[in-house]
Amino acid sequence: MxxxxxxxxxxxxxxxxxxxxxxxxxxxxxxxxxxxxxxxxxxxxxxxxxxxxxxxxxxxxxxxxxxxxxxxxxxxxxxxxxxxxxxxxxxxxxxxxxxxxxxxxxxxxxxxxxxxxxxKQTVPIAELAPRRDEVLVVLDRVRDPGNLGTVLRTADAVGATGVVLVGDTVDPFSLEAVRATMGSIFSVRIARTSEAQFLEWRKGAQAPLIGTHMAGTVDYREPDYGSKGTVLVMGNEQAGLTDALAEACDTLVRIPQAGRADSLNLAVATGVMLFEARRGTLTL
Ligand code: SAM
Ligand code: CO
Structure with a gap:
């Protein structure tokens, strides 16, 4: 995988x-x-x-x-x-x-x-379609190399199918991003696309797109992540998802929070989502 x-x-x-x-x-x-x-x-x-x-x-x-x-x-x-x-x-x-x-x-x-x-090595997004029990991570315009590296490391740790970088993102091959991956840069497949290319690819995707959004009304523990696999869509650090990406999602979920923080850090939210999506598959 x-x-x-x-x-x-x-x-x-x-x-x-x-x-x-x-x-x-x-x-x-x-x-x-x-x-x-x-x-x-x-x-x-x-x-x-x-x-x-x-x-x-x-x-x-x-x-x-x-x-x-x-x-x-x-x-x-x-x-x-x-x-x-x-x-x-x-x-x-x-x-x-x-x-x-x-x-x-x-x-x-x-x-x-x-x-x-x-x-450097990347793959075309066409090679990354997730199947049953698989999860593909999609990042919208990620800005921070530390966040990107941490997401790549976490994607590796859960056995994600790959990570798609959409739009104007930081470079996964920067010294800072590579450092933050702790080596996972070498085991996670990475694709880069424009938003338009991604939306085109999405039309043929078999797996549902599950987006994370501060206005999401579905609890993140509700969706069925496994039976058709999942395309997990994460938003930009400042702005969240573009409207076009949010509209392309089948479901917009939210991670409930207590306390006063407006939102979770992108890499932390991605970690929470990935372990939920892979809950049925990962065992000790
Ligand atoms: N101000 C931005 C907004 O309102 O969308 C906050 C963006 S947040 C720092 C970055 C990304 O992390 C979000 O786009 C979303 O993908 C994810 N995220 C953070 N906290 C979340 C939560 N409680 N539920 C769902 N997604 C969350
Ligand atoms: Co020069």
Whole structure:
């Protein structure tokens, strides 16, 4: 249910190159640093994943690595060393860097020992239609990278079919969003669509669209989420759902609240909804 299309790490014919880099002025470092900006991720189709755990998650899930930057001082770590050899065998370049270079790339003090440069991957929405007992998450114009990363992590945790980003959303491949996914970016299928494309896709969808709305009149525990699967539609942090999306939903549900908060945080509301939708399927 949660698998990406097969994309084994491509065994390129030639092993990658190994370089030692000590200057932040090195052009390779400049190119990698530039991936912090969306413009450069869009131009190159690449993004950054920080930390050895994330890099290993990505390689295990078959994501294509272009370059691995490792802390030269940490190469006595057996797992790091093994991952470095694995990367070179896959044909990607290995950069052995000092701390200054790693700090410059990640714009962080105490940077991680490894930063991977990977090729972005998304899927067409047509591949994500949920079936019985499945749930697909749809986010309308999500603004906050931390929220997006947290939703991706939660979608992974419940075994969601995928996450669809509708309209003008933040980039799931930003450093901040990737950090917040804790590695789930590599196991959740992501599609991007315009609102018009989404509404077109919706016409052929077999599963009901269940939207969450502050004006919803149905308790979120009422719908049948399982028998035809569910398309769960979540609204923008400030504005909620657009009218067009709200009207496209079969049901608008609300999570009852006590206290004085106007609403729940988007990622928290998505978590509550996902565990309700998957209640019958998840067991210890
Ligand atoms: N001011 C916005 C409004 O009135 O719609 C609040 C948006 S809320 C911060 C962001 C999203 O989280 C909402 O669009 C909805 O999808 C979901 N959400 C938050 N609290 C909810 C609740 N109590 N019931 C249903 N959905 C909720
Ligand atoms: Co530039």
């Amino acid at each position: 949660n698998k990406r299309p097969d994309q084994p790490n491509r065994p390129l014919s030639a092993p990658g190159r190994v370089k030692e880099v000590t200057s932040t002025a090195n052009p390779i470092v400049k190119d990698i640093r530039a991936l912090v900006q969306k413009k450069h991720r869009d131009e190159t189709g690449l993004f950054l994943a920080e930390g050895l755990k994330l890099v290993i998650d990505a390689l295990d899930a078959g994501w294509e690595i272009k370059t691995l930057v490792v802390a030269r001082a940490a190469l006595d770590n057996a797992l790091l060393e093994k991952t470095a050899s694995r990367t070179v065998a896959l044909g990607a370049d290995l950069i052995e860097a000092n701390n200054k270079v790693l700090e410059a790339i990640t714009r962080r003090d105490n940077p991680q020992n490894a930063v991977g440069v990977f090729r």
